[in-house]
Amino acid sequence: MDDFLFSLNVVLPLFLLIAIGYAIKQIRFVSEDFLLEANKFVFKFPLPLMLFQNIRSTFDDSLVVIFNTKLILSAFIGIVIVIAVLAVIVPLFGKRRATTGSLIQGIYRSNFIIYGLPLATSMYGDSAIIPVSMLLGMVIPVYNIMAVVILTVFSETKSDKSIPFSLIVKNIFKNPLILACIAGFLAGKLDIRFPVFIDKPVDEISKIATPLALLVMGGLFKFKGLMDNFLMVFIASISKLLVIPLFAMIAFVCLGFRGLELATLLCLFATPTAVASYIMAENMGCDGEVSANIVVMSTALSAITIFMFIFVLKSMEYL
Numbered sequence: 307m308d309d310f311l312f313s314l315n316v317v318l319p320l321f322l323l324i325a326i327g328y329a330i331k332q333i334r335f336v337s338e339d340f341l342l343e344a345n346k347f348v349f350k351f352p353l354p355l356m357l358f359q360n361i362r363s364t365f366d367d368s369l370v371v372i373f374n375t376k377l378i379l380s381a382f383i384g385i386v387i388v389i390a391v392l393a394v395i396v397p398l399f400g401k402r403r404a405t406t407g408s409l410i411q412g413i414y415r416s417n418f419i420i421y422g423l424p425l426a427t428s429m430y431g432d433s434a435i436i437p438v439s440m441l442l443g444m445v446i447p448v449y450n451i452m453a454v455v456i457l458t459v460f461s462e463t464k465s466d467k468s469i470p471f472s473l474i475v476k477n478i479f480k481n482p483l484i485l486a487c488i489a490g491f492l493a494g495k496l497d498i499r500f501p502v503f504i505d506k507p508v509d510e511i512s513k514i515a516t517p518l519a520l521l522v523m524g525g526l527f528k529f530k531g532l533m534d535n536f537l538m539v540f541i542a543s544i545s546k547l548l549v550i551p552l553f554a555m556i557a558f559v560c561l562g563f564r565g566l567e568l569a570t571l572l573c574l575f576a577t578p579t580a581v582a583s584y585i586m587a588e589n590m591g592c593d594g595e596v597s598a599n600i601v602v603m604s605t606a607l608s609a610i611t612i613f614m615f616i617f618v619l620k621s622m623e624y625l
Contacts, residue, residue, distance in 0.1 A: 320420070321605050323517055327524025341525040348522060349585045352515035354486035357446055359512045360419060361487055363439075365494030377437060377567055378444050381574055384554055385445070388414045389452055401538075407460025408593040409538070411453050411583045412600035413546045418445055420516060421577040422570070425612070429625065430566045437570040445574065447487040453586050454478045461591035477590075483582065519581045523598050531595040532602075539596065543579075543604040547611040551576035555615065559624055569625055576615050578604035 330336055392410045419442065426434035458477045478484055492498075500508070532539065554575040558568055579601045588594030619625045 318609070320516075320520055321602075323520035324524035324527065324602055324605070327521035328527050329524075330521075331525035336525060338526070341522050344518065344522045345526070345585060345588060348515060348519045349589050350482050352511050352518060353582060353585065354482040355508055355512040356419075356515040357450075357483055357486040358490040358493070359509060361443060361446060361490030362494040365497070374437060374440060374567070377563075377570070378440060380558065380561060380563070381441055381571060382444060382448065384557070384571075384575065385414065385448055385452075388550055388554075389456075393456070399538075402462065402593075403460045404462035404591065404593045405538075405596055407457045408583075408587045408597040408600070409542050410456050410460070411587060411592075412579045412597055412604075413542050413550070415449050415453065415580045415583045416546075416574055416577045417580040417605075418442070418574050418577060419580070422573045425573045425577070426566070426569055429569050429616070434566060434570065437566060438573070441570060441574060443491070447484070447491075449580070450481065450483045450487060450582075450586075451478055453583065454481050454484065454590070457586060457590040457592045462593075481586075483586070516581060519585055523581065523584050523601060526594075527598055527602060528595065532599045535596055535599060539599040539603050542600050543607055546579055546600070546604050547576065547607055551611075551615060555619065564624055568619065572615055572619070572625075576608075576612055578608040 331338070331341065389410070392413055396409050396413070397406050422442070423434065423438045426438050454477050455474055458474050499505075551572065555568070555572065558571050563571060579597075581601055584594060584597040584601050587597035616625065
């Protein structure tokens with residue numbers, strides 16, 4: 307019950323921010339034009355700063371990180387396999403190219419940044435900081451690079467299927483989130499320290515990324531869009547929260563992962579869809595409405611599914 311209550315306490319605040327965003331739009335406290343501009347602002351400023359700070363912090367002296375090659379490699383291979391399978395299957399059912407891109411990203415991309423550390427530390431305390439930090443350094447760049455590739459290939463602004471490789475590379479290196487990942491890695495690796503008068507504002511701005519993104523997403527959310535795409539969004543959410551984590555946990559248990567390592571991998575594969583998936587889809591010519599619906603539905607259902615996985619794995623003494 308404690309694990310269930312904790313999952314609710316992690317998920318519900320995020321879901322309430324979405325609801326507040328929806329409410330302030332309905333009472334006309336903000337306009338749709340304001341929300342669209344705010345969406346671009348989040349994508350180009352606070353969200354990149356958040357990624358920069360998260361990656362840079364993994365090199366902090368307070369974290370004596372001993373790299374677990376097996377854990378990192380297994381997580382990386384797992385992500386690649388999931389994306390490869392989705393790239394083959396989803397186009398067979400997607401209504402249009404833009405929707406296909408949003409579905410693939412929405413199913414593979416977990417909200418590991420927000421959920422990973424709180425969930426892992428709730429089970430294993432401060433000892434969870436090291437493995438989660440290790441995976442963050444790998445997951446954030448991989449998620450964002452693959453998102454750029456997928457969203458470029460399936461963008462509705464591209465009328466033909468032959469996307470030049472140079473265009474994909476260009477989109478990767480002009481994407482604010484990718485640039486933030488590179489900058490964060492270099493700053494951490496080179497131990498670049500900022501004076502307090504710079505570091506504090508950067509940190510404060512980075513903290514508004516997630517709440518502002520959720521408010522904007524809620525404000526732009528349309529129930530009609532959810533009803534029109536309900537079955538597709540529901541299947542995508544169930545695939546994200548149940549199907550993929552189930553196969554992942556079976557594979558990782560067979561590979562010998564137990565305890566904290568397995569919990570870290572559970573947090574990576576079983577958490578709901580990242581808010582950034584909606585922001586990137588909206589800004590890269592894919593179906594932002596479907597992406598937003600997947601984020602909302604997967605966030606709402608995740609309190610139940612995360613509890614189920616924790617309960618079952620603990621009862622089987624794998625956690």
